[in-house]
Amino acid sequence: MRVSIYLFREEVQDFGRLLREFPDGARLPEQRDVIDGVELDCEIWVMPQDPKPPMWAKYVSPIVSVSDLKNSTASVAVFLKVDDRFFAVCFGYAHSLLNGELLEPEFGLRVTANMADPLKVAAMQVRTLSENSRQQRSQTANKTRVAEFDLEVEKEWLRYLKADVTDGVDWASGVGGSQSLSLTTSQGLRDFPEILRALLSEFHSDSYKAKFPYIDNFVPIPKGDPVREKLWGELIAAVENPQGKKVGVACPDDLVGADVAYWKIFGDRKRREPIEELTFENVVAQLGDFGENREKLKIIPLNSADAPIRTKRNLCDYFVFEMDFNGETYALCLGQWFRIASDYVSEINKRVVEIEDVTGSLNLPPWKGGREGDYNKAACKAQGHIHLDARNFMIGGPHQKVEVCDFLTRGYDFVCVKKMEDSATMSHLFSQAAVSADLYSVNAVGQGANAIGYADHVRSLYRAKWGASDGVEANRRMVLAIATDKPGPIAQSLYFFSKVNLVQRAMDLRKSGFKVGIAKIDR
Template identity: 30%
Template sequence: MFLLKDSITNPEDALDPDKSRTAIQLADNSSVWGTLFVGAQKRGIPDWVGMLNQFLVEPVVDVYSASIAAVLIVWHEERYFALTFGSGRFLLDPRACVRDFGLKVTLNRVDPAKLRSMDSKVYDDLVVSTRKQLSRSGAVANFELDVGRALLRGVTGDANDGEIFKRLTGASALRFTTELSFSQLDDILEEVVAAYEDTTYQANFGWIDNVREVNEERAEELDGLLETALLQPDAGGAYLAPADVVDWTEIDAFNYTGGSSGVEYQDLSLPAYVAIHIGKGQPPDIAALKRHRVKVRRDGQPQWRDEWAVYECIVWETDLNGRKYVLFDGRWFAVDQQYAASVLGYVASISVDPSGLPDGTVGEWEEVYNAAVETADPATYALLDRQLFTPTGGGSQIEFCDLLSSGCELVHVKKRSGSATLSHLFAQGSVAADLFLQDQGLRAAVRQNLTTAGKTGHAALIPPDRPVPNDFEVVYAVLVKPGRRAWPPPLPFFSAVNLMHHATRIQNLGFRVSIRHVRLN
């Protein structure tokens, strides 16, 4: 079952105009008014028949598969609902459906102690989609979901006692089992409407309101604000970040649709892209942003390759009617005001001046910067960048840190080129801190590495036995070119959420933690 948007005033408007169908009205003996739309039946020989027949003594004959699509659109309490049968959901225009309908109904009627599966997405450098299922019903805690970062996309569970539903699955659509018959569809819809308008979910799932993807109408409004912001000298603070994780050492240069093939850019630059099209008298609108591509030329390859849509690479935050909105991964999200304040307040609390760390140079990568820091002050810093250590018992190799200071600072350094590198940075710090505390063999390997490098004073800082966490500070050093806005530059919101996740984990282990922005001049 789908709930159609209020803007749908005619059932035909909810259907894919490119799909043929036949309309049949419900009879008067139905409890609701509605129309069934039946798509064209598709009948054919399965692909496996042709693949196998050439190897069989006798060919398989008269074997066919068939599919049918149907959607029943009914009117109830001033709303249209769509019930799909077979592959009927493909007859619907997805833009006509309310996006969070099924999820809200399910969360308001499911027993929070009898959940079966949960679908979530974590937005950071990549969109990580996860489905977790339990062998038997359980509570949210059994899914080990990071509620601070995960956006809940779908839930399956058993309904509360006394409900007309037995089991519910909710995302955009609602799927449920009930003992009520089709003749009682009006009673079913009555309860569905009540469940959708309920707020019971806030008691057990209130965190889903921290960050929510906006509806199509609000996205269009925000896109309009973005178009205006792009005409400002600094693109209104918006910038480009890779839509995928990339190996920066393999990238020679960037360019954009419409850019001269003889011009190349060493970093992603939204103002540069905008300038290309303003120079042609064609300021880019949203349609152009979604059509135009970021071009990449990789190491040793002469040709440019279209890599991502420009729109997918834009990271921008704006306020509208007192609420924060974030564009990331080509999607708009609304952030709860209190949640936004807590995240940004936490980041501010661990942001400190980068004392002891020198400025860097524009275009300089982390490994060059790290080596220069040690060379300039070898008594203070020991270089551990690109030194990989294997945890006891196996597992992925890790970098203990990039620089170890004589003041017991474990410094992790990344150049800010979008949230992709920041995600890796924050995870590296928390994983290394945990292993430093727990893994005696890892500590011995780090000591040996430092001793071999002639850094005996720094080696002595790594104790054989479990360290006292408060003696050490995990430092996230972010190399960034100053812009026209305040210093230090704010983190993208989802990066700030990620930082809070990893930094609180480090603090819970007992270590001190800070983030320091280093200027690239």
């Protein structure tokens, strides 16, 4: 049997706090007594459902009779107390009965990491902690090691892990989890106190460090930590005045791929129009006094039939935010605050500083205003570079086009230019450079009028202006030119998650045979 197990935080002292609150008029769960002879410190709650027509019935009923078809799903949550800690063992959709605000945020992940055989990993899911939050789930047909998943686990928050257990565990065969733990076991519920005791021991263990050391790159901050109130205050200030702040909104994990028609914000008695596109600007436009109502505001996704797709969540679960405070770097994602491990921050900063700063030698003109395209044209005219901005190389079909760079210098510098607005913009810049370098390294053949190799195309442009490139091509360099009004070197101005991205892309660029440089453009 596969069961879902949740652990409540230490502050929970009795069964009375385990169920969530239900609105007036809602159907309430029913408590059931255990049968005679069962000696478990537990409570059992069921949520029966009346049979009702499926959602699609009204669409097919005009052509076929389906009135006899009804759906019904019953759920049960078994709450158990073991060693003064409370667990929920859930079947069906019983997780919707739980008081989610009192659950341990990484119980399933850490237990899985401790119990997992690192050579028999079945699935992983990661998420970036930035305002351009991206999540990616990968699984393999055959269980294998982490390296086979092609995920950037060191720079992203590991949200989910699934694997076979290590040798020596005879009460479970497979584990997987994030907040909850999915456990495959042949043991009955009467044996669960001992199983839960073993899981609690695994939760407190740090044996995962040898197998999955990057889990600690992002450390959740527990509810009782006094720094949380300061961090919430900083988020409120950023929402009210986002200029220059690293703040945005992103969809929670469990909505990836869901058919969301719109979102609705509520909770403070204010009438609001539905939000069709989930953007930071659209959300902020509806907030009102966010500081006063932060804990009241909820958000719920609905489908085209106006039916909720998920239960309501705190609006703060949708915010992503990054800030520095008292020498530490913090991030908010899915309503959870994280402290970025100081060793990880130091390592990333060290690797960024090692990237050559070519601001002085390239001597790019200041960006005095206007659009990026105007700046690139002006820079090429003033310094004699080959202008390549928006001059795409067709690598495949009509939608597969690649910009080589914004301009090419006589010294064979591929210069890619962007204003430093947010980490999403920086991510686009770094990805553009990495793709271009990769295509150059394999001399990918283009299409149509560009039916020559990518590198040959660049060489022909260079040759037409300056002659043969033989003397300089071996020193080819990809330069990431970033325009900012922040003082100091560009390495000190970048957002932390942009630095993480830069370090990874610099490795990719070097693998493609390019040197790497960064340059500051004064604004």
